[in-house]
Amino acid sequence: MSTDAELTMATTKKTFMDLPREVFLMICAYLTPKDLTRLAHFSKDCYLAVQQPLYEHIDITAIDELRSLVWTLGRWSLIVSHLSAKQRQHWQKLTDAQLCARDIKKVTILVDAATNTKSPLVGVDFARYIGTISRASNNVNIELSLHGKWTMLLMQLSSSTSSLPDVKRLVLCLGGEGRAPVLSVRAPNWDVWDTCFSGSTFPDLKEIEIDTLHGSPAERPETLKAAASANRASHISRYQEDGAVSIPFYGLRKITKLSIKHNDLLTTSTLGNLFCSSIIPAKLTHLEIVNCPMLHQVRDYEDLSILLQRGLPLLQHFRFHLQRNPRGAEHLLAAYYKDTAEHPEWHLCNVVRELGQKIKSLDLALPFACNRMFVPRTKQAPAALAERDWPDIAREPYETLRERLLSAGYKYRRLICWDSVCGKNHEWQDMLDLADNQGDMMSWEIVSNRDKTASWHVSGFLPMSYKSSEVLKRELPLEGR
Secondary structure, X not given: OOOHHHHHHHHOOOOHHHOOHHHHHHHHOOOOHHHHHHHHOOOHHHHHHOHHHHHHEEEEOOHHHHHHHHHHHHOOOOOOOOOOHHHHHHOOXXXXXXXXXXXXXXXXXXXXXXXXXXXXXXXXXXXXXXXXXHHHOOOOEEEEEEEOOOHHHHXXXXXXXXXXXXXXXXXXXXXXXXXXXXXXXXXXXXXXXXXXXXXXOOXXXXXXXXXXXOOOHHHOXXXXXXXXXXXXXXXXXXXXXXXXXXXXXXXXXXXXEXXXXXXXXXXXXXXXXXXXXXXXOOOOOEEEEXXXXXXXXXXXXXXXXXXXXXHOOOOOEEEEEOOOXXXXXXXXXHHHHHHXXXXXXXXXXXXXXXXXXXXXXXXXXXXXXXHHHOOOOOOOOHHHHHOOEOOOOOXXXXXXXXXXXXXXXXXXXXXXXXXXXXXXXXXXXXXXXXXXXXXXXXXXXXXXXXXXXXXXXXXXXXXXXEEOHHHHOOOOOHHHO
């Protein structure tokens, strides 16, 4: 026999709007923007209620979409019905204005110059669009990716002193078809480094990636070996650059992650301006300098050493890849050995050994390396050596090895040597023996391109040996290129 309460519940019509607001928003989180738009057409109350989840995270892939968003944010005269008292009681007595607030949390803007040829974009207008989004929301997180030839847009932003607030992450891939292989550092009257790091154009920037050779990350070489051999450039020393003066980059004070990949505008003078100025990037934890063809281990060893000395004590994650030397350049090894013998404080291997012990993740790819990169061997008891077994952390899947090691409390190290050891009386086997004995909770992967061998060393376990091609010719994931 049914009770009066059960009869009342049976006769009461329940609607989607009777759900608690937390449950409604949880359901909306699983809906696509297209589904949310359809839900908004169901009723005026639904239209009012989906405004927050619909605008919380916005993805923009075309300039016209950006203009449409700005136009919508400026058109605020919404005509909706009032929520009933019963519905408002379930929804924590929120007012109509609170329910329909378009508080944007995150905007991802990715525009490709190759697919946006019909909609020219002027720097002043673009700054106005970003400013409108910033003013419409409280502390919005804007991720901006410019793929292709957007040099003119960036020049306009810089010359007009326009500001793009709340852009927290910036990805620039300024290459593409028809671009000259190497830009002269003297030719442009526009400085990409001043635009990105002055602190005026991007005042809230925290993460940045700059690639001048490719139109998108997908165009980058797919393997480590291919990337190390591509896009070679004629070396330009800092003494050959005109007007190479140190500029204080105030924007570095907020940067937490800096990635400079396949960038033929990065020279030693730029490195000096970025890392040897009076502006200390105290919040910088992640630094990547990968396959920039203007950098040379032999000719720029002093400047690169200063970079390591300044950066290693600050960083938690450092990825530093230099390109291979061309064939027939055996004289470079003799010159590097001679110079580092005279100035051991500038020997890159010495700097890594002395300052790179506390860093969590260190990924190096150098033409020359030697056993000076490792701390001296310590004595181990014979019993401890006899009881060693294979590492309890699986090597595969290789793409997640670094993250799994770090989450388990290990320090991650990888060294790729392209050409040869950089010191006399140093053998590759000496490096393997030292890598096997670098202290507790330490992981070293040593790869020799010349000898076609590689090995993985985890403290307290037996080393694993394999072919170097398993690392150098393995296809890289898109985010690792």
